[in-house]
Amino acid sequence: SQTIHQWPATLVQPVGSPLSLECTVEGTSNPNLYWYRQAAGRGLQLLFYSVGIGQISSEVPQNLSASRPQDRQFILSSKKLLLSDSGFYLCAWSDQGLSYEQYFGPGTRLTVT
Amino acid sequence: SQKIEQNSEALNIQEGKTATLTCNYTNYSPAYLQWYRQDPGRGPVFLLLIRENEKEKRKERLKVTFDTTLKQSLFHITASQPADSATYLCALLSGSARQLTFGSGTQLTVLP
Numbered sequence: 001s002q003t004i005h006q007w008p009a010t011l012v013q014p015v016g017s018p019l020s021l022e023c024t025v026e027g028t029s030n031p032n033l034y035w036y037r038q039a040a041g042r043g044l045q046l047l048f049y050s051v052g053i054g055q056i057s058s059e060v061p062q063n064l065s066a067s068r069p070q071d072r073q074f075i076l077s078s079k080k081l082l083l084s085d086s087g088f089y090l091c092a093w094s095d096q097g098l099s100y101e102q103y104f105g106p107g108t109r110l111t112v113t
Numbered sequence: 114s115q116k117i118e119q120n121s122e123a124l125n126i127q128e129g130k131t132a133t134l135t136c137n138y139t140n141y142s143p144a145y146l147q148w149y150r151q152d153p154g155r156g157p158v159f160l161l162l163i164r165e166n167e168k169e170k171r172k173e174r175l176k177v178t179f180d181t182t183l184k185q186s187l188f189h190i191t192a193s194q195p196a197d198s199a200t201y202l203c204a205l206l207s208g209s210a211r212q213l214t215f216g217s218g219t220q221l222t223v224l225p
Contacts, residue, residue, distance in 0.1 A: 032210050043202065043217035044157070049210045057210065090156050094211050100145050102213060104156030 002027035006091050006105035013112055019064075019078040021108050023091030026072065031093040033074040034102065035066055038088040050074060051096070086112045115140045119203055119216040126193055127224050134188040134219045136203030143205040146179055146186050147213065151200045160201075161188075193223045 003026045013019060025031055032051055036044040046059045048066035056066050063082060067075045074091055088109055092102040120135040136146070144165050149157035163170045163179040163186070170177045176189040190197050203216040 034212070044213075044215040046212055046214070049212055051210045059212070088154075092156070100162055100206055100211055101147060101159035102157075102211075103159065107154070107156050109154075 002093075002103065004091060004093055004103060004105040006089075006108055008108060009106065010109045011111070013081050013110065015083055015112055016080050019076070019081055019085070019110070021076040021089055021091075021110075023074040023076075023105055024072055025074075025093045028072070028093065028095065030071060030096055032096060033068060034092040034094070035074065035076050036090045036092065038090065040087070044090065048076070081112045083112050086110055115205075115214065117141075117203060117205060117214060117216040119201075119219045121219045122217070123220045123222070125222045125224060128193060128195060130193055132190040132193050132197070132221055132223070134201050134203075134221065136186040136188070136216055138184050138205060141184070141205055141207070142181075143207060145206040146177075147204045147206065148175075148177060148186075148188050149202040149204060149215075151202055151218065157202055190221075193221075195223045195225050198222045 005024050034049045035047040038044050048058055050056050050068045053068050064078050088107050090107045091105040094102045116139045118137045126132050147162045148160045150160055151157040161172055161177045163177045165181050174191045178187045200218040200220045202218045204213040
């Protein structure tokens, strides 16, 4: 069966520090991968998506970037965090076949201080 | 611009009653609409998908309707239980990468 992992689970970082969040998927190949951010009490905002290695599309311009160095690995990065980057970051995957649902990881709670 | 609205931020109902949640959208012609459940501090979990040519979809105590003329979906939970308490998210699918755009969610509380 497929599983999705995210780490770390919780992170507290000062303003101006770098960020690296990692997401890996097991049990499937060539998935679509997604990064979302959820601010407190708000809905999910799609940040990046990827349909293959090295293929990244950005939905929202900001100081974050994403990379997909391997088929089942998706990384969210920032060179300098802002206070507004605080939130709950979720990685998700979907099949490129006949199903359309997305499967979410456990999330990373990021607090920028 | 495209917009998805879930009409109630919070909904309280008595155990055993039917909960009805609403999702309205504008400037979209989605082929698929999905509903997810999210518990506090957790990622959303997929519940149901309904296609544009389907009027209604059921799964156990869950029922979803999709009216593309009204641009609205209704999500029903029958015989509600306290364990159904969660935030329910509506999402529309678009794009070649099957991107989802989510509504802000409705927080449902089922009172014992």
